[in-house]
Amino acid sequence: MNRARLLxxxxxxxxxxxxxxxxxxxxxxxxxxVVVGAAGAGSATANYTAPDGSPVPLFSLSKSVAPAIGxxxxxxxxxxxxxxxxxxxxxxxxxxxxxxxxxxDGADNVTATQPVxxxxxxxxxxxxxxxxxxWHTFTRASVGWLRExxxxxxxxxxxxxxxxxxxxxxxxxxxxxxxxxxxxxTDLWLDIRQGGLKFSTKPRLFAPAFSAALILKL
Amino acid sequence: MSARIRLALVLVALVAAAPSVFAYLSLxxxxxGRSVQTxxxxxxxxxxxxxxxxxxxxxxQMQAAAVASFSTWSQxxxxxxSASFAGFTNAEPVxxxxxxxxxxxxxxxxxxxxxxxxxxxxxxxxxxxxxDIYLNSAFDWSVAASGEANxxxxxxxxxxxxxxxxxxxxxxxxxxxxxxxxxxxxxSKRSVMFPIAYLVGTTLDRTLQDDDIAGVSDTYPTGKxxxxxxxxxxxxxxxxxxxxxxxxxxxxxKTGQTVGAFTLNSQGQFTMDGLEPGIYVLRVEPxxxxxxxxxxxxxxxxxxxxxAAFYSKLVAVPVGGAGASAEIKVVRK
Numbered sequence: 001m002n003r004a005r006l007l008x009x010x011x012x013x014x015x016x017x018x019x020x021x022x023x024x025x026x027x028x029x030x031x032x033x034v035v036v037g038a039a040g041a042g043s044a045t046a047n048y049t050a051p052d053g054s055p056v057p058l059f060s061l062s063k064s065v066a067p068a069i070g071x072x073x074x075x076x077x078x079x080x081x082x083x084x085x086x087x088x089x090x091x092x093x094x095x096x097x098x099x100x101x102x103x104x105d106g107a108d109n110v111t112a113t114q115p116v117x118x119x120x121x122x123x124x125x126x127x128x129x130x131x132x133x134x135w136h137t138f139t140r141a142s143v144g145w146l147r148e149x150x151x152x153x154x155x156x157x158x159x160x161x162x163x164x165x166x167x168x169x170x171x172x173x174x175x176x177x178x179x180x181x182x183x184x185x186t187d188l189w190l191d192i193r194q195g196g197l198k199f200s201t202k203p204r205l206f207a208p209a210f211s212a213a214l215i216l217k218l
Numbered sequence: 219m220s221a222r223i224r225l226a227l228v229l230v231a232l233v234a235a236a237p238s239v240f241a242y243l244s245l246x247x248x249x250x251g252r253s254v255q256t257x258x259x260x261x262x263x264x265x266x267x268x269x270x271x272x273x274x275x276x277x278x279q280m281q282a283a284a285v286a287s288f289s290t291w292s293q294x295x296x297x298x299x300s301a302s303f304a305g306f307t308n309a310e311p312v313x314x315x316x317x318x319x320x321x322x323x324x325x326x327x328x329x330x331x332x333x334x335x336x337x338x339x340x341x342x343x344x345x346x347x348x349x350d351i352y353l354n355s356a357f358d359w360s361v362a363a364s365g366e367a368n369x370x371x372x373x374x375x376x377x378x379x380x381x382x383x384x385x386x387x388x389x390x391x392x393x394x395x396x397x398x399x400x401x402x403x404x405x406s407k408r409s410v411m412f413p414i415a416y417l418v419g420t421t422l423d424r425t426l427q428d429d430d431i432a433g434v435s436d437t438y439p440t441g442k443x444x445x446x447x448x449x450x451x452x453x454x455x456x457x458x459x460x461x462x463x464x465x466x467x468x469x470x471x472k473t474g475q476t477v478g479a480f481t482l483n484s485q486g487q488f489t490m491d492g493l494e495p496g497i498y499v500l501r502v503e504p505x506x507x508x509x510x511x512x513x514x515x516x517x518x519x520x521x522x523x524x525x526a527a528f529y530s531k532l533v534a535v536p537v538g539g540a541g542a543s544a545e546i547k548v549v550r551k
Contacts, residue, residue, distance in 0.1 A: 150534030
């Protein structure tokens with residue numbers, strides 16, 4: 001019985017599309033700008049050890065990842081009128097920041113920084129929601145491989161990222177021709193990162209992100 | 219024998235311990251005008267124990283503590299070294315007899331010195347051929363597993379001295395305060411090789427710290443060490459000129475690994491090896507928690523008149539090499 005219900009539910013998904021007067025093109029490519037918000041990366045203390053074994057702070061570290069801008073791109077392959085698979089590429093240039101304070105020998109407080117390159121290559125699914133005029137809303141989720149490189153490109157470490165959110169495409173013309181601007185895409189999502197350059201004392205970093213892109217029909 | 223030179227290093231836990239913390243410092247000598255790292259080239263290092271104990275510590279207990287201390291160093295996974303006990307002897311330590319001897323000796327005149335390590339080097343190669351250690355029996359000693367009130371721990375002190383025996387100098391990773399009666403007292407530290415010992419009754423120096431591990435690994439590196447760690451290099455400057463003898467500390471922002479080094483020339487240049495790959499904070503300080511003579515020759519022009527400071531950038535340390543060079547600027551006190 002349960003199995004029958006599940007089949008009905010799955011079958012209902014592609015069927016529930018009468019609101020979409022037309023299906024989007026089969027292949028879409030978008031290229032745009034992305035902004036990834038700040039993320040707290042934890043705090044720590046550089047310690048010595050007292051004769052009784054207890055820690056004695058030498059100085060304190062308060063760590064964060066500053067907001068970053070960059071570019072991203074999505075290649076979307078439509079499976080059904082509502083569902084598409086998506087390959088994502090992203091490059092951003094965040095700054096790792098550490099506020100150093102409370103030095104035992106009186107060193108002035110400093111915020112030390114290191115700009116890094118962050119690359120994300122991922123894949124996920126996009127589900128179209130109900131349109132509002134020329135606005136076509138959607139929700140999406142993806143999982144990606146993450147690589148971060150130091151500013152001098154000598155150190156790189158990998159991790160992974162999960163993105164979940166949604167957005168809307170503003171379609172201003174019919175889908176005529178190829179490699180023509182077709183619509184504008186705006187996305188808002190939550191970035192959940194683990195790994196990358198070993199900096200944070202938190203197991204995962206959470207940051208909001210936004211992008212705006214121009215969609216081309218392939 | 220004429221090709222040998224002998225130097226004695228009073229490198230032990232001074233009773234009135236003072237502060238000072240620093241990263242590791244390798245001992246070296248000059249051979250034919252070039253600087254050579256002081257190290258053993260033949261393993262295992264064979265050592266004897268003087269067949270004489272002191273109150274509360276027999277020769278056999280001293281030998282057991284020496285085995286444990288050598289084992290502490292030889293078990294560092296990124297260092298390749300070994301030692302073997304050759305037997306008890308009636309020979310005294312600190313005698314140029316070709317044998318490495320460890321034992322107790324009374325030295326009432328050294329009222330702040332727990333132990334001494336003395337070396338014999340091959341003058342043509344800089345290689346260690348003999349290194350003797352004595353613990354000053356003018357103090358009260360203990361081999362109790364958890365330490366003993368009012369007594370110094372034999373194994374902790376031997377671990378420090380054996381670090382010297384292996385070719386390590388002093389570290390400045392520690393903080394001290396001046397004692398009214400003279401000398402210094404350790405308030406905290408993060409290296410067995412800090413020149414001043416903890417107070418009596420503690421056994422913390424039986425365990426190596428990051429700085430000690432980096433130092434011994436740099437002196438006796440395994441392939442794993444060379445392939446899994448990186449380094450950082452740079453300069454410390456004051457008004458554009460290099461600062462000699464500044465103590466630079468690197469702290470890993472993720473793991474907290476803490477290693478130190480000194481600027482070793484008039485350009486103020488420093489290099490630190492044995493760092494886990496990652497992002498580091500750099501901090502520089504003058505030698506003000508221990509005597510300059512614990513680290514450099516008396517005629518060295520060490521600058522201690524500047525304020526502690528942080529480097530304004532985080533430093534990336536890659537595997538098997540160094541990232542961008544760092545210039546840390548300091549100002550006068």
